[in-house]
Amino acid sequence: MHVATSLLAQVDAAIGGKTGVNLPEGKNLVGAYWQPLAVLCDTDTLSTLPPEEYRCGLGEVAKYHWLGGGRLDDLDLDDRVAACVQIKADVVASDEREGGRRAILNYGHTLAHAIETAGGHGLRHGEAVAIGLIYAAEVACRLGRIDAAAVAEHRRVVGGYDLPTTVPPELTDDEVFELFARDKKATREVTFVLDGPDGVEVVGGIAEALLRDALAALR
Numbered sequence: 001m002h003v004a005t006s007l008l009a010q011v012d013a014a015i016g017g018k019t020g021v022n023l024p025e026g027k028n029l030v031g032a033y034w035q036p037l038a039v040l041c042d043t044d045t046l047s048t049l050p051p052e053e054y055r056c057g058l059g060e061v062a063k064y065h066w067l068g069g070g071r072l073d074d075l076d077l078d079d080r081v082a083a084c085v086q087i088k089a090d091v092v093a094s095d096e097r098e099g100g101r102r103a104i105l106n107y108g109h110t111l112a113h114a115i116e117t118a119g120g121h122g123l124r125h126g127e128a129v130a131i132g133l134i135y136a137a138e139v140a141c142r143l144g145r146i147d148a149a150a151v152a153e154h155r156r157v158v159g160g161y162d163l164p165t166t167v168p169p170e171l172t173d174d175e176v177f178e179l180f181a182r183d184k185k186a187t188r189e190v191t192f193v194l195d196g197p198d199g200v201e202v203v204g205g206i207a208e209a210l211l212r213d214a215l216a217a218l219r
């Protein structure tokens with residue numbers, strides 16, 4: 001049984017049965033799928049959670065707005081956590097071993113992983129995801145998948161949680177693209193999880209010039 005006491009654990013890590021350990025070579029390199037009998041999320045425990053840990057969890061909460069959550073910021077904390085749990089549980093139930101759909105849970109994570117691999121630049125995982133959500137919106141807009149109002153909605157939600165919306169200035173565009181390219185070796189091409197007319201889905205084959213232009217919008 002998982003007893004989740006951080007916001008990140010309650011809305012994300014404790015649900016879905018992914019258990020991974022980090023190796024010196026990288027994060028989560030060894031792991032197994034193992035579903036707990038139950039997950040207990042008591043939001044009373046969050047009263048002692050350090051503010052920076054809380055902000056970290058909010059980055060994952062923010063992503064659920066585009067995974068079917070809608071206006072989660074209008075809900076009180078209990079209902080918001082419950083809504084996030086429901087979305088994650090539904091996605092995992094439909095694709096436990098990540099054959100396809102489960103990958104949408106990585107919304108905002110492509111740029112986030114690049115920022116983290118670059119050393120984090122003082123950002124927590126959830127903060128890096130927040131920046132990645134804005135980037136995914138800017139990319140999707142340039143592909144004609146979403147309109148400017150949808151990009152503004154991403155900025156409103158992420159900013160509303162007091163999360164960062166710009167790339168750390170010391171992380172150059174070239175460094176970001178080198179890190180994207182490193183991902184590419186494993187997967188043949190850089191893929192992004194992007195919003196669009198059919199909702200959030202995995203998209204590949206995006207031109208580097210477009211990706212660079214979108215990154216400029218986060219400076």
Ligand SMILES: NC(=O)c1ccc[n+]([C@@H]2O[C@H](COP(=O)([O-])OP(=O)(O)OC[C@H]3O[C@@H](n4cnc5c(N)ncnc54)[C@H](O)[C@@H]3O)[C@@H](O)[C@H]2O)c1
Pocket residue numbers: 005006007008009012013014015016017018019020045046047048049050053056
């Ligand atoms: N399996 C998945 O799908 C998935 C998804 C996201 C993250 N993760 C993993 O989850 C881990 C991060 O989870 P986390 O953020 O819960 O990390 P954590 O368990 O390390 O907790 C973060 C910090 O908060 C403290 N803390 C936790 N609850 C507290 C409370 N109620 N009051 C005071 N302090 C409290 C902890 O002692 C720790 O210092 C990472 O290893 C990450 O890779 C897994």
Ligand SMILES: [Zn+2]
Pocket residue numbers: 060109125129
């Ligand atoms: Zn995450």
